[in-house]
Amino acid sequence: MSISLSDRETRLRQTTRDFVDELIPWEVEAEMNHGELPSDVAKGHHDRAAELGLTSINMPESMGGPGYTMMEQSLIQEQSGRVTNALGWVVSTGPSWIEDVVTDHQMERWIRPTVDGDIHECYAITEEGAGSDVDGIAATARRDGDNYVLDGEKWHVTSANLAAYVFFQAKLTEGPNAGRHVLFFVDMDTPGVECVRVPEYAHTYAHHHWEMRFTDVRVPLENLVGTEGDGMSFSHAWFRYERLMIAARCCGAAERLIEEASAFANDREAYGSKIADYQAIQFMLADSLTELWAARLMTYETARAIDAGADLKIQHARCSMAKLYASEMANRVADRAVQIFGGRGFMRENVAERFYRELRVDRVWEGTSEIQRIIIADQLRKRGPGPLIG
Numbered sequence: 033m034s035i036s037l038s039d040r041e042t043r044l045r046q047t048t049r050d051f052v053d054e055l056i057p058w059e060v061e062a063e064m065n066h067g068e069l070p071s072d073v074a075k076g077h078h079d080r081a082a083e084l085g086l087t088s089i090n091m092p093e094s095m096g097g098p099g100y101t102m103m104e105q106s107l108i109q110e111q112s113g114r115v116t117n118a119l120g121w122v123v124s125t126g127p128s129w130i131e132d133v134v135t136d137h138q139m140e141r142w143i144r145p146t147v148d149g150d151i152h153e154c155y156a157i158t159e160e161g162a163g164s165d166v167d168g169i170a171a172t173a174r175r176d177g178d179n180y181v182l183d184g185e186k187w188h189v190t191s192a193n194l195a196a197y198v199f200f201q202a203k204l205t206e207g208p209n210a211g212r213h214v215l216f217f218v219d220m221d222t223p224g225v226e227c228v229r230v231p232e233y234a235h236t237y238a239h240h241h242w243e244m245r246f247t248d249v250r251v252p253l254e255n256l257v258g259t260e261g262d263g264m265s266f267s268h269a270w271f272r273y274e275r276l277m278i279a280a281r282c283c284g285a286a287e288r289l290i291e292e293a294s295a296f297a298n299d300r301e302a303y304g305s306k307i308a309d310y311q312a313i314q315f316m317l318a319d320s321l322t323e324l325w326a327a328r329l330m331t332y333e334t335a336r337a338i339d340a341g342a343d344l345k346i347q348h349a350r351c352s353m354a355k356l357y358a359s360e361m362a363n364r365v366a367d368r369a370v371q372i373f374g375g376r377g378f379m380r381e382n383v384a385e386r387f388y389r390e391l392r393v394d395r396v397w398e399g400t401s402e403i404q405r406i407i408i409a410d411q412l413r414k415r416g417p418g419p420l421i422g
């Protein structure tokens with residue numbers, strides 16, 4: 033089976049690929065400077081992405097976005113995954129999951145400036161005691177007149193250092209919806225919002241992952257997303273989307289690694305021959321390419337099915353399968369690429385070393401591999417294999 037692309041999709045993929053090829057030469061500088069690039073360079077990348085229609089790529093036209101199909105978004109994200117150090121994150125995504133419930137006020141205050149690239153958001157869901165088990169969160173919200181009062185501590189809040197506002201998930205402590213989840217827009221400069229710690233992670237990104245504390249934070253009722261009790265459904269919609277995009281980026285990363293490792297193997301000599309002549313090296317590349325093709329087909333096919341209006345539960349299971357397989361595939365490919373590069377593959381200036389560290393989190397965030405298997409197994413028991421794999 034192969035997936036054919038329309039002329040428009042082919043063009044979009046090539047445009048993104050050409051743009052990402054402009055980012056790749058900046059990887060090592062970012063790696064050696066805590067993920068940062070000179071501000072004029074970073075701004076240039078952002079402006080260029082905007083000019084090419086590669087910002088807020090998931091936002092529908094109704095919210096001021098480009099209205100790309102899921103297939104088009106997957107093709108774009110696949111290419112953005114080819115560059116390390118999160119330089120590809122300049123190809124941005126916004127909170128598209130909010131489309132059905134966003135109010136005029138929220139649209140003007142937060143969403144439109146986000147789509148225009150003027151401000152950025154971050155997500156505070158995970159806590160020290162609750163990651164996979166999101167329902168275990170201890171953060172609270174209670175109604176007090178025209179306000180909600182929010183309390184809690186959150187971990188791993190990605191891009192918090194660059195964000196103007198945070199989506200804060202909590203459980204209601206009182207009222208008719210006590211115990212149910214709620215989600216709020218919270219401006220980062222609201223009194224009571226603080227950064228507790230900026231931990232170091234395995235990758236070298238300009239986007240930091242804060243530990244945050246929310247103490248007696250008062251937000252007006254209009255900051256509530258949707259209605260009381262809706263909180264979890266938004267998280268599920270976001271997880272579903274982001275899992276497919278992780279799969280796409282992992283495919284891009286694997287393709288880059290295969291290209292780079294192949295080029296090195298064709299050049300490097302040992303014992304009087306190119307190492308590409310040795311079957312041990314050829315087999316690592318052959319396995320990598322085969323697995324990449326499988327992951328790419330899963331990703332594209334899932335995207336096509338979403339565009340065709342597939343049942344939501346089937347979408348959910350397929351996004352999990354694509355994320356599970358593609359993230360584990362990319363980690364295997366990165367491991368083999370390090371091996372092919374030999375000692376060079378252990379140097380931070382080498383793409384294989386950086387991807388070897390960076391891709392590891394794709395088996396953890398937006399649901400660990402174990403959680404993806406639980407979702408897939410649950411759907412398999414309920415529906416049988418047919419509807420899930422077509």
Ligand SMILES: Cc1cc2nc3c(=O)[nH]c(=O)nc-3n(C[C@H](O)[C@H](O)[C@H](O)COP(=O)(O)OP(=O)(O)OC[C@H]3O[C@@H](n4cnc5c(N)ncnc54)[C@H](O)[C@@H]3O)c2cc1C
Pocket residue numbers: 154155156157158162163164165187188189190191233241393396397398399400401402403
């Ligand atoms: C770099 C980074 C950025 C992140 N960004 C954000 C962010 O922006 N916002 C946010 O809210 N969160 C963020 N996260 C959190 C991320 O989503 C969680 O780390 C992830 O969901 C796993 O939760 P946990 O770390 O608490 O692990 P745990 O849930 O404690 O899991 C630990 C281990 O137990 C396994 N496990 C758990 N339950 C089961 C089960 N039922 N069956 C079998 N095995 C199980 C897991 O698979 C894992 O192997 C980020 C994490 C990282 C590392």
